[in-house]
Amino acid sequence: MAFLRGVLAFAVFIGCIALVIVGQQHRGLPWIGVMLLGLAGLLILLYLYNRRYTRADKKTKQNRG
Numbered sequence: 001m002a003f004l005r006g007v008l009a010f011a012v013f014i015g016c017i018a019l020v021i022v023g024q025q026h027r028g029l030p031w032i033g034v035m036l037l038g039l040a041g042l043l044i045l046l047y048l049y050n051r052r053y054t055r056a057d058k059k060t061k062q063n064r065g
Contacts (some may be wrong), residue, residue, distance in 0.1 A: 009045060016041035 019038030023031045 009048075012041060013045055016045070 016038040019041070020035050023033075023035030023038065
């Protein structure tokens with residue numbers, strides 16, 4: 001299950017990077033939207049990655065205190 005999650009996250013990462021790159025190659029307001037969509041995807045991936053570690057830190061602090 002963890003392997004599948006990693007593969008899916010990698011595919012979404014590549015897709016978001018592609019959206020940003022394609023958006024930079026064109027002009028116009030719709031392409032800014034494409035870039036923002038790619039940026040939002042990257043930020044969501046970063047949040048999901050960091051969420052695992054912040055939860056572990058909270059649990060460790062609760063067990064000590």
